[in-house]
Structure formats: C-alpha cells, structure tokens
Amino acid sequence: MPAPPRVEGLLPAEVLLDEPEAGRRWDRTLVVSGGVLGLIVFFCFLGPLFLPVPDPSAINLNAIRAAPSLGHLFGTGSDGEDLLSQILYGGRDSLEIAILSVMIGATVGCLFGFVSGIKGGIIDTVLMRCVDVLLAFPALILALAVVTYVGRSSWDLTIALSFFSVPAYGRYSRALAVGLRNREFVVNARLAGARSGHLIWRHILPNAMPTLLTFGFLAMGFQIVALAGLSFLGLGLAPPTPSWGGMITAGEAYLSTAPQMVLVPVVFLLATVVSVNLFGDALRQRMRA
Amino acid sequence: MSGSLLEVRDLVQVHRLRGARGGSQTLRAVDGVSFEIGPGESVGLVGESGCGKSSLARALVQLPRPTEGEVRFRDQDLCRLRGGALLRARLGMQMVFQDPHSSVNPRMSVANIVAEPLRLRGGTGRRQVRARVRELLDMVRLPASRYEARRAGELSGGECQRVAVARALAGSPELLICDEAVSALDVSVQAQLLNLFEELRSELGLAYLFISHDLAVVRHMSDRVLFMYLGRICEEIDAGDLDRAPRHPYTAALMSLVPGTQRDRSVMALTGEPPSAASIPAGCRFHTRCWCARDQCATQEPALVATEQGGRVACLFPLAPQPEPVGDPLLSYRPPGP
C-alpha cells in the first residue's frame, strides 16, 4: 500500500506539540511519586538502624491502644506494641516480598513469553498452554495452596506470590514479542543471520523494557495488596512478625475506639501502591522519550 | 540458467486468514511466479495493493516460507534449506524496507546496527569491525564521526534509511531487495537515496529487486520491469520499452497514470477497484478492470508467453507498440480532461 511520506525531514510542527510536556508535567509526577516511594523504602529498610524505634514485638501492657504521642508516633496496638515500628518492619517485609516476587515472576514469565513469541509454532503452543494452566487457577487460591502446604516463611510467600505474575508476564511478553517480531529491524536481524537467542536479547528485550517495567511496577502494587490480603486472612507472615495486613486484622475490631490501628497501615498501603503505580508510569514516559 | 543470481520458479504463497465473521479465507497472495535476476541487474516490480509484491519479497527470503515453488539463489534452493544452512545461503540477499524508522532498532547506536551482521557472522576482530563500519557509513554518505554514536531513534527518515542500507551492505550481499524503500520519504530525500542506489550499483555491482508502486521511479531505476496483478506476473518488459511498447493493457494503463505523461488516460481508464486476492476473477484475472477486454477474456486465462521485444506478457490480445511521445511530457504540457 503506498504510504504517506510524512517521515522525512523534520518533525511536522504538530508532532512536537503532542510530545508530553517532557520538561514539566511528568517530571513533577516522577519526582513526587519517586520521592514518596523513596521515603517509604528508605525508612522501612534503613529507618530502624538509626531511629529510636522500639522493638515491634515489645509488649507494653501499660499503653494499650494508645493514641499517637511523642513516645509512640503512631500510637500503639492491642499489646502495647509501637505501631510505627510495626509499620517500618512490616513494610520492609512487604516490599521485599513484593519486589522479589515480581522479579521472579517476570523473569520466568518473560522467558516463556519471549521464546514463545519468537519461535512460534509448536513451541509457542506448548509454552502458552503451560501458562494457561497457571492462569486457570484463581491466583489467590493458588497462593493459599502454596502457603498451606509449603509454609509461610518469607521465601514461601515470595514464591507463592510470584505465581501471580508469571502468567500475566507470560502472555504480555509474548504479545510484545509477536508485535515486535514483524518489525523490519527484527526481520533484518534474521537476514543478517541472527538466531532466536540473539533476537530476544538484543532486539526484543530492550524494546520491550519500558512496557515491562511499567507492568512491573503495576504488578508490584498488586503484590503488596495481595500480600496484605493474605496477611489479613491470617495466612501471611506468621505473627509476631509484623505486617500491614496483619495490622489491619488486629485493628479491625477497634475501629471506633482506636482507629489509628487500622488507619495507619491503610494510609501506608495506599501511599505505597499509588506512588508505585505513578512512578512506574512516569518512568515509562521518560524511557519512551 | 546457471548465469543468473536469483531464479524463482512457480512460487506460490498462500495466506490463511481468519475471516471477520469466523471461518477462514485462503488468500493466494503469490500464485505461480517465475522470473530471474542476473548479477548486477536491476529488476523492478510494480503493482498495486493486493497484487502480492510484498508477499513475494518476503517469500524470497523465506520469512515466511513460500507454500510451493523454488527460490534458487546462487544455485541453491532456499526453500529446501533449513537452519544454519539457510542462514548462510541467504546472506547474499538483503532487504531494505519502506518504513525507515521501523527498519532500525531505535534503541541501538548506528555503529552497533551496522556492525551487527559482521558480529553475527563472527571471525572479525573488533578493530576490523570498526573499520568496516566506517567504510560502510562512508559508502552511504553518512560521516562516521557524526553518526557512529547516535541512537537510531534520533535520526530522520532519510538518515535511518541510509543506516538500513549500510547495514544491508555489511555482509557484501549480491542482491538488494528494496521493498518500497523510498516511498515513505520526501521527494528530495527520495532523489538522494535513488542516486545512492545507482552509485552502489556501479561501485559494487549490486543486483536489485526494486519494488514500488511508483512507476516513474521504477522506470528510472530498473533494467527490466515486472508487473504483478493478483499474484501473477502479467508482463515483463524492458524498461526502455515502457513508454512505447507496453503489451499488457494493465501496463499501458499504469503508464498513462504517471503524472506528466502524454498518454490520454481517459481511454485507458481502469474500471473498479483492485480486487482482493481472496476472490480472483475467472478467466483472465484482469478482465474485470480491463479497458479493452473481450468476451474470451472472461473464460480463458492467458499464459505468460515471450514477446518479440524479449519480454513476457500474459494477455490474449496484447497491445501493439505505440508511437513515440514527443518532447518532455512535463514541458509540453497538456491539461487533462475529466
């Protein structure tokens, strides 16, 4: 089909208009969300090292469900445990598990997906059936199964949660590979003698990265919520290990009397997930430009 | 036979499409095509959308493999080769595509793009690779010092296309398949690229298969021209005979549509739209749009036969050679009538 010759010379003026206010708007989002995320991560991982934060499991029966005060910045829980330290330690675990599970899920998923997309044919069918099997299980049930039968350690939870992202990444990365494999530069690479491995590593992956990264951040947000959900159900990290979901369970009954027990973890969950998503999107915009 | 670089015999490419309302359609995009290209020869391929020229180009390089037929490159049938043997045999054929920005990996540097074929082949040291990259960039008139390190995504269409050509030349191919390689470029840039192709032809002895819908360009670039219609070749003609002696009505009609031509195009008006390859007319494929079709054309399919000028034509009633147009069509201007 004869094509419109709008490619040469320089960008027609209007195209420049369509560019996102690369200087301004997205930078703000990037900075703010990145800042919030950075702060949360910093304090969760490094806070306990230099802040005078009491042991999260320290029981102080004199100050049960106390309101926020100087000694306990966020108040205390049912056993007098400091909520701030619960948030920090619980956050560290949540974030660790979320990041790791996404990374594992992404790697495995992309391996399936890219190979599937590039090779096509029988390999494609077989690999995608495997992914479909995983997809067929309701993710939460699968996680529950793993947790019940394998255990509730950090590692077990990470693996369980990574199941969530494998099929999603598998399908997504396959779609990306299929979309890219007919692009002329891939065809040219084949003509130059490239085999599938080279194509994936040098051509598909770098071009799929921005999308995969955003997807990763979105997935991370989801994992954090999923983990909180599991914890809320009592199937996450076993007490006395603090977790945000666990804090919500514990504070549920006291919503009217000691709302801080629920509100604090909820606010943190919200802040983390929202900033993770915004950051991922802003990053993708940057990488595209 | 053995003198030719590329020999295509009875090539067939069938696409299976899933119809819009379920069910599948079989599309014979290429329906029995045979031709040859000799070393250093420039052959043009012209046709409108749906004629199968792009499918043909892809079938030649086995991406995807044609359904039937032979593609003999340097006397090896690519259709019968697999894996590494195919990769090696195919290296002598390279392609340049229509969309310059899609032809190069936007995230790679120009140097890496051009070096990739060399690195894939192996056996060349880093210094040699760098030197060869510079040589290639020089060949396409992109000063290495300014372009080596730039990312392809930053380049303009014309620059990208030159990079694509440099990369195609990296392995010293003998045949360059240009699939609408200049169609997406501005006219002035197009002219630059066409000149470049001609230079490369004389400097390197490259053979070309130049695919385009733009007859003016094809006529300028080619020694011989193939016209495709609905998956078959309807005429093969020497480029010099195009003005005066097109034998097939389709060829004549397309030639009359070249802007600035003298021919009275109202006489040769093509009726209707190009039909889809999914529903090929009976008899002569072209008869539904032919401006001089006769009854017989609806029932009998013409075979591709040799002409006196040394070409081939698939028509039951080929046209006779026409009088030479006088003067420069553009200068001796004739307003067209509706």
Place this chain on the structure above:
Amino acid sequence: MTPGLDPSAMLRVEDLRVSFSTPRGLVRAVRGVDLVLGRAQMHAVVGESGSGKSVSMRALVGLLPRGRTQVSGRALLEGVDLLSLDEDQKVGVRGRSVGMVFQDPLRAMNPTMRVGRQLVEAVSAHGQLGKEALRTRTRELLDMVQVPSSLRVMDMFPYELSGGLRQRVMIATAIAGGARLLIADEPTTALDVSIQAGILDLFKTLQQDTGTSVILITHNISLALDYAEAVSVMYAGKVVETGSRLDLVASVRMPYSRGLLDSVPRGSQARHSRLVTMEGYPPGPTERLEGCSFANRCPWAEDMCRRREPVLGGEGDSLHRWACWKPLADQEVPA
C-alpha cells in the same frame, strides 16, 4: 506585495503566520503565506514535510490545537475573515462554507457507525430535514461523488468499503453542507495509483459542474501540475513560488521549486542517470532563520540571500510570483 485585486477571487490569504509554543521552544510552522484562490479553481499547495502546508490550511478552518497556537494574518473567504471568527463561528464555517477532506478516511470516520448514518449526520448538521428530504439529499450527494446506488454503500461500515469508495464518501460528507471551498489534505496519498486518478478527476468534475474551488495539499508536484490550475510551493513555512501551472513548468524561478521538479525522475531523462538533488535538509522547526531559508542548500546563494529574507514578488500584472533574490532565468539548467 498584495495581489492585484482580483474580483473573482474566492479566497484571499494574506500573510498567514502560525506558531506553536512547544516544550522545545517556539515553532514557527507557518511564516508568511499569501494565496489567491479563484472561483471554480483548483490550487495546489505543494511542499515536503515540515513545509507548513497542512498547518496553514488547517489554520483557515481553525483545526489547530487551541491554547498553544498563535495565528496571525487574514484569510478572506468571500469577504469574511476566517481568522477573526470566534470558535462557534468557525464551527459554522466548517461544512457550510469550507469542507475538508483528509488523507485517511478510515481515521476521519467513526468505525462503529454505518456510513449512511455518518452521511446523514453531516447533512443534518446544516439544517433539519425531513426523512424523505434527507434520503433524497444523501442520494444526491452520493451521485455527485459518483457512487452508484447499486452498491448500497449506506448500510456498510467504513472498513467494509474500499479506499476509493471511502474517500468518495468523505468528499460527500465534505460537500454536504453546500461548501464552495474544499480543502483536500493529501486526499489520494494512501490510495492506489489507479484509484487516485478517479478521485482527482472527481474533484475536477465538482470544480466544473458546481463551481467548487479546491485547495489540494500534496507533496507530489507532478500530480499538482497535472491537475491544478495554480500551484504554490511552500518551503520552511513560506510560499516560495506561486503561479499557474504553465508558469511553473515553463519558467520556474525559485531554485527550490526547480529542485522539487528535478527530484522526480522524468521520462525524458536518461534512465539510471543521476537525479539532480538538493543537498542538505530543511531547517528545523525551532530554528531561527536569517535571510532566505533555502540559502544553505541553494547552489546560487549569495551574501544577500543569507542576510535578507526575500519577499514574494513578481513582474507586472502576472500572478506568477516568487521569493528569491536570484531567480532562475527561463530553462536554466542547474550547475
């Protein structure tokens, strides 16, 4: 500088300028366009990408992104300055006085709505008609664009139509409101050559039968010279040469126009010969230019060309005008 008063001029554009404020700086997309369009005349605006041809014509109907666009100059359509109208008036102008035909009809049409309904909408937008009258009018329009009723186009979705038919329907939509001026932005670029001729012939028919004037925006100068009576060549946001088709063919003056003509391989040229090309690239959209914008690529450029920007001027009463300090003489062959 102002064109001789031509009482039959339907559209007179004077010193049209359009700039955009973008994150990359001020883009002067159009830096001075003067154009005279007669009645029942086809005027081609030819230029490569970045020349500003589309932007300038869209400015006429106010189809530019609001807010960051600055438009100056005058565009008198039968006495009314299009550029001074407010938003509501501009919408009224579109369709009633000026119709636009775009390059890609698929994008200009709603893919989920049947063609008939879209056409009816276009007709109804310019006055309420009864059901019968509507049907007659749409049938009338389809006849005008030579779409046979046997094709039952009205019941189809846009994707079911071929490219040529879609474009004809677009044209029908554009003239539905009785527009006397059609602006066609690369209307045939995405179509096959054999269909192109049909569409362009249709424009000529409309031109002759209904007295509609057409502005044909195209990158293809040969096509422009084939169909249009008057041609304006644009470069870097300005009209650098304008005149009748004969003027441009027989006595082209501005080296860029010459360059465009030379870039297209012609039958009279020896095959495989070197095409005369213009080296270099057009200036970037944000570049500040001093002197003639073509000077850095022009083989005849002199000091004056680099210092002062040439203005569009001609000889006597002739409508052939060019913006060049060193115009080419008749039939001058480039060095």
